[in-house]
Amino acid sequence: xxxxxxxxYNFGEVPKIINKLEELFKNKNIEVKKEEVRLKEEIEIKxxxxxxxxxxxxxxxxxxxxxxxVIVGTPIVSFTSVPAINVFIRSLPDLKNRKVVLxxxxxxxxxxxxxxxxxxxxxxxxxxxxxQVFSSIFEFDSKKLREVDSxxxxxxxxxx
Numbered sequence: 679x680x681x682x683x684x685x686x687y688n689f690g691e692v693p694k695i696i697n698k699l700e701e702l703f704k705n706k707n708i709e710v711k712k713e714e715v716r717l718k719e720e721i722e723i724k725x726x727x728x729x730x731x732x733x734x735x736x737x738x739x740x741x742x743x744x745x746x747x748v749i750v751g752t753p754i755v756s757f758t759s760v761p762a763i764n765v766f767i768r769s770l771p772d773l774k775n776r777k778v779v780l781x782x783x784x785x786x787x788x789x790x791x792x793x794x795x796x797x798x799x800x801x802x803x804x805x806x807x808x809x810q811v812f813s814s815i816f817e818f819d820s821k822k823l824r825e826v827d828s829x830x831x832x833x834x835x836x837x838x
Contacts, residue, residue, distance in 0.1 A: 682747035683739070684712045687760045689723065690753040691783040691818045698826040699749060706834065708747070713737060715766045723753075726761035733765045740771065747777050748804070752791060754784030754811070759791040764798055773804035779833050780809040783818075808833035 782791040
């Protein structure tokens, strides 16, 4: 059975998208593991930027054995990805032969968050097969979450 690792920072609308992706993967009979990125010492996001080099993760992935898909989700903060996500990406083992999918939620200049994560992933041999920014000034409802269905179908069907 194919495995998908869903990695996310629990802030804003990110958990709703992760839960929707989990449901969609399971509907395709793909085993899923969710991994919330947490720091040893919880620090508000604004302060994470000043301390990014010193942030220590509470959880780390040591092996990607049997993982085909790595999905990474972050809120957009100060026009980029959350520092805790960046630290997590740097801690990942080699991503060779893994399908990497990125998403971000928020408003602002969304391309910078995806670009930052893609750059960090390239140092881990990660090849991004799809990415998307889900943007709204309102809370995501069932109508907005339909965008996740389209996103999922696009990347799952284009990479078989």
